[in-house]
Amino acid sequence: MQYIVFFDKRFLRQSINELKSITGESKISKYLSDSIIIVDTGEKEADLKAIYDSVFLYKAEELLFEVDVSSGYAGLEEKLAGVQKEKKYQSSKTEVLKETAIDERNAKSIEVEIGTGMEKYGAKIDLVNPSAVFHIIINGGTAYVSIAGSSNAYGATLDYFRHRNMDKDILENGISRAEFKIQEAMGYFDIKIGKGFRALDIGAAPGGWSRYLMKNGASVVAIDAGRINYSAMPENSRIAVVLGKEREIADAEGIDVLDMEKLDESAKSYGLLHIKELFENIKISELVKLGPFDIMCIDINIPAQESAIIAAVCSEALKKGAFLILTLKMTDDRIEQAIAKSKEALGATYEGMRVKKLPHDRKELTLFAVKI
Ligand SMILES: C[S@@+](CC[C@H](N)C(=O)[O-])C[C@H]1O[C@@H](n2cnc3c(N)ncnc32)[C@H](O)[C@@H]1O
Numbered sequence: 001m002q003y004i005v006f007f008d009k010r011f012l013r014q015s016i017n018e019l020k021s022i023t024g025e026s027k028i029s030k031y032l033s034d035s036i037i038i039v040d041t042g043e044k045e046a047d048l049k050a051i052y053d054s055v056f057l058y059k060a061e062e063l064l065f066e067v068d069v070s071s072g073y074a075g076l077e078e079k080l081a082g083v084q085k086e087k088k089y090q091s092s093k094t095e096v097l098k099e100t101a102i103d104e105r106n107a108k109s110i111e112v113e114i115g116t117g118m119e120k121y122g123a124k125i126d127l128v129n130p131s132a133v134f135h136i137i138i139n140g141g142t143a144y145v146s147i148a149g150s151s152n153a154y155g156a157t158l159d160y161f162r163h164r165n166m167d168k169d170i171l172e173n174g175i176s177r178a179e180f181k182i183q184e185a186m187g188y189f190d191i192k193i194g195k196g197f198r199a200l201d202i203g204a205a206p207g208g209w210s211r212y213l214m215k216n217g218a219s220v221v222a223i224d225a226g227r228i229n230y231s232a233m234p235e236n237s238r239i240a241v242v243l244g245k246e247r248e249i250a251d252a253e254g255i256d257v258l259d260m261e262k263l264d265e266s267a268k269s270y271g272l273l274h275i276k277e278l279f280e281n282i283k284i285s286e287l288v289k290l291g292p293f294d295i296m297c298i299d300i301n302i303p304a305q306e307s308a309i310i311a312a313v314c315s316e317a318l319k320k321g322a323f324l325i326l327t328l329k330m331t332d333d334r335i336e337q338a339i340a341k342s343k344e345a346l347g348a349t350y351e352g353m354r355v356k357k358l359p360h361d362r363k364e365l366t367l368f369a370v371k372i
Contacts, residue, residue, distance in 0.1 A: 002029065002038055002063040003046050004137065004146045007056055009034040010363050014335055015056040022050045022057075032139045033099050038063060055339070055355050055365065061135060061146035070102060070141030073110070077117030080134055080145070084123045091126035092134055094118070095148075099139040110138070169215070175232045176208035178299060180360040183212060185325050188356055189368040193218050193295070198268070200293045200317060202279055202310060203300030204228060213297070214271055221290050222274045223282065230255055230272070237271035244277030263289065284316055291317040297325045304328035308342035308367075315349035315371055322371040324350055329364045342367065 007015035012034065020026070023041050030038040039046070039060070051060045064083060067076050084092050094114050096107040103110060114136070115125045137144045170179045185191070193199075197218035201210045205226030213220050214234050222228060230239050240256040242263070258267060260275070260282075267273055267290060275282060279300070296318055298307050311326050318324075328342055343353055350369035357365050 001041050001043075001045060003041065003060040004032070004063050004135070004144060005037050005039055005051070005060045006058040007035055008058075008357055008359075008361075011056045011335065011357055018054050018056050019051070022047060022054060032137055032144060036097075036099070036137065038144070056357050058357070058359060059148075061148050064134075064145045064147060066142050066144045068141060069138060069143045073114050073117060073143075076136070076143050076145075077114055078121050080114070081118045081121030081123035083134075083145075084118070084132070087132070089131040091124040091130050092118075092132045093125055093127050093130040094134045094136055096136045096138060099137060102141050103138070107138075111136075170212075173232065174208060175206050175211050175229050177360065179208035179212050181299070181327070181358060181366065182209045182297065182325065184358040184360055185356075185366050185368065186212075186216075188358060188366075189323075189325070189354065191295070191323050191325075191368075197294045198291065200287065200291070200296045200314065202296070202298045202314070204274070207232065209297050209299060210272060213295070218295065219268070219270065220272050221287070221293070222272060223277065223279055224274070225276060225278045228272075228274050228276075230274075233272055238269065239272045239274070240267065240270045241274045241276055244275070244281065260286065279310060284313060287314060287317040292319040293317055293322055294319055295323045295325070299327045301329060303331045304338040304365075305341040305345060308345035311369075312345050312349050318371040320371055324367070324369040324371065326367040326369070327361070327364050328355065328367050339365065 005019060019039065023039060023046055026039050026041040028037050029040045032038065046060055048060055051057050065079060067079055069076055094111050096111040098107045119125055133148045135146045135148050166180065167183055170183065193213065193216040195217045199213045199218040199220045201213065201220050201222045203224055204210050204222035205224035205228050207228040210220045210222045210228065211233055214237060225244055233239060240258050242258045242260050263286065296314060298311055300307050307326055307328065311324055328338065330338055339355055346353060346369055349372055351372050352370040354368045355365050
């Protein structure tokens with residue numbers, strides 16, 4: 001059987017190694033790009049769940065067929081309409097990824113043409129709630145087709161194929177690209193933020209993760225010496241800032257200014273409490289006073305192992321069973337070593353550790369763990 005496998009070219013070596021360890025003797029039959037391959041597993045079915053649960057691979061989808069499209073898409077449209085009928089899907093939609101430029105147009109307009117063509121062959125297209133999503137990779141005059149979405153339980157939340165399926169609120173109101181990372185992490189690790197959740201966000205500026213957490217019902221203590229975009233936070237949020245050494249604030253309108261030494265229970269009533277200070281200048285006992293937290297998120301631009309040490313040190317401020325979301329930045333090619341060292345730093349205070357390269361992660365991975 002043949003599968004299309006998606007990963008990130010920044011982790012090519014690790015991805016291929018991981019794929020080989022999951023699929024055994026399988027052969028890579030084609031590179032569709034430096035981040036998409038076709039793998040042939042012979043008679044064996046690939047373990048799609050193991051691939052979804054892996055560190056570096058996003059997902060794998062069974063290759064349905066490939067077809068020549070160098071002189072047009074009619075043959076592809078007819079075949080797709082046939083599959084919809086044969087598999088008894090009520091409706092479908094297509095998502096096109098264009099790897100090489102045999103067609104001047106962008107993927108979106110090719111997709112519209114294919115959808116319209118499929119309808120001529122009797123298929124029902126439903127862009128909002130399709131029974132199946134066909135993934136079409138166009139590469140060098142050939143279209144490679146797989147099915148994703150509802151029929152493929154693993155990978156539905158890992159939207160590598162099309163970053164364009166992005167959350168409208170984040171696109172329109174988001175503070176930073178980083179918001180997509182936390183959204184992906186919440187989906188992949190299946191974390192639900194409840195009302196009344198207390199969150200600690202370290203390395204929070206300009207505030208994307210904090211906004212996401214607040215939007216979903218958490219109250220947030222955000223630590224960063226940098227500026228947070230207070231005006232982009234959910235409407236009617238009560239916001240306070242504790243000024244650090246620099247003692248300056250950019251837009252203080254409607255923002256309470258508090259003193260670190262005088263923080264008490266009332267500080268917990270803020271939707272966002274920004275401690276405008278470097279992490280190392282804050283006493284852990286102060287964080288413990290502001291807790292206990294249900295979730296801690298750390299997205300600091302320092303090497304993975306150092307972030308892990310911060311997570312270990314701050315674990316004192318977390319509830320038992322609290323979630324940790326930690327970005328592991330890879331500063332060189334010793335990827336496996338950085339992961340191992342980070343896990344080692346966390347081992348005494350956290351359990352259930354999982355690491356995943358999420359689609360919006362760059363040269364970094366996301367670690368999930370639960371406070372012991
Ligand atoms: C990638 S950004 C975080 C983006 C953020 N998660 C968001 O969604 O907008 C990394 C942040 O880490 C902060 N940072 C770096 N070193 C830090 C330290 N020692 N203590 C606290 N924050 C730090 C930087 O100021 C920067 O704002």
